[in-house]
Amino acid sequence: SDVLRRSVLFRYLQISSFTNSSWMRTDALILLGELQTHSWSNASDTVSCVKPWAQGTFSSQQWVHLQNIFRVFRSSFTRDIQEFAKMLSLEYPMELQLSGGCEVHPGNISEHFLHVAYQGEHILSFQGTAWEPAPQAPHWVDLVIKVLNQDKGTRETVQWLLNDICPQFVNGLLETGKSDLEKQVKPKAWLSSGPSPGPGHLLLVCHVSGFYPKPMWVMWVRGDQEQQGTQRGDILPNGDETWYLRATLDVAAGEAAGLACRVKHSSLGGQDFVLYWGEKGLG
Ligand code: J81
Numbered sequence: 285s286d287v288l289r290r291s292v293l294f295r296y297l298q299i300s301s302f303t304n305s306s307w308m309r310t311d312a313l314i315l316l317g318e319l320q321t322h323s324w325s326n327a328s329d330t331v332s333c334v335k336p337w338a339q340g341t342f343s344s345q346q347w348v349h350l351q352n353i354f355r356v357f358r359s360s361f362t363r364d365i366q367e368f369a370k371m372l373s374l375e376y377p378m379e380l381q382l383s384g385g386c387e388v389h390p391g392n393i394s395e396h397f398l399h400v401a402y403q404g405e406h407i408l409s410f411q412g413t414a415w416e417p418a419p420q421a422p423h424w425v426d427l428v429i430k431v432l433n434q435d436k437g438t439r440e441t442v443q444w445l446l447n448d449i450c451p452q453f454v455n456g457l458l459e460t461g462k463s464d465l466e467k468q469v470k471p472k473a474w475l476s477s478g479p480s481p482g483p484g485h486l487l488l489v490c491h492v493s494g495f496y497p498k499p500m501w502v503m504w505v506r507g508d509q510e511q512q513g514t515q516r517g518d519i520l521p522n523g524d525e526t527w528y529l530r531a532t533l534d535v536a537a538g539e540a541a542g543l544a545c546r547v548k549h550s551s552l553g554g555q556d557f558v559l560y561w562g563e564k565g566l567g
Pocket of ligand 1: 353356357358360361364365368369374378382384400402428432435436437438441442445
């Protein structure tokens with residue numbers, strides 16, 4: 285199937301805010317490709333599944349075991365940070381971010397990563413069997429690394445989670461979540477005019493919204509001729525697991541007639557959308 289043929293990125297993203305020595309919170313989420321599978325709010329003792337298939341093919345026993353590891357990890361992490369802050373006289377407020385997971389490629393090949401950022405800057409990563417400072421990290425990070433690397437038990441657990449558990453879990457999710465992961469949602473498209481780029485010029489705007497998955501092709505065309513002046517915006521989230529994209533074209537007012545916006549997407553099965561400027565009273 286399509287999902288098994290492509291590479292999939294699985295990410296655990298954590299944000300910990302330490303306001304002062306007694307106020308802090310940690311929230312996290314897990315993403316599989318474009319979809320959120322889990323959330324972990326500060327108020328909750330356990331990681332919650334946000335998809336019915338988010339336990340993958342793990343047994344309840346395995347799941348409970350992982351939940352326990354994560355519960356211990358979160359409270360230990362909080363304590364670690366407070367101790368490092370005291371030891372290094374770091375100032376509050378502090379923001380810590382964790383990004384960890386694996387990318388599973390076809391043919392059972394996988395890569396993994398675990399990075400930590402402090403005040404928005406990457407400071408350290410787990411590499412192979414130990415923690416390492418990031419290339420541009422401040423000097424005090426060396427001391428943190430020295431302390432972290434003394435904990436052999438944690439290093440072994442991290443290796444086990446990244447090397448063994450992560451790819452196993454992802455392969456299970458690709459099975460249990462197959463229909464959601466392979467869903468195709470057709471875009472809606474419409475045209476509007478944007479702020480005038482200058483005297484005698486029009487900004488034609490083609491809006492494409494509500495599509496899934498993310499890869500999308502959109503161009504202004506005249507007949508078969510793709511208009512090289514087409515400016516593609518960023519793909520933005522609608523917030524309902526679909527995406528939004530706009531493409532604009534700056535044209536002389538007299539040349540707008542005959543232009544069209546062409547949209548190609550996997551959900552359209554080769555039946556491109558073509559919207560003509562000047563229809564329905566525009567232009
Ligand atoms: C402000 C300065 C910046 C500081 C940057 C800190 C970077 C944090 C990176 N470290 C971690 O994320 C691990 C934090 C917790 C860890 O240090 C241990 O305290 C914790 C508990 O370990 C103890 O019990 C274990 C068994 O439960 C072992 O016996 C271990 O030897 C013992 O010390 N370790 C864990 O919770 C292990 C799980 C880590 C999973 C990480 C997944 C993201």
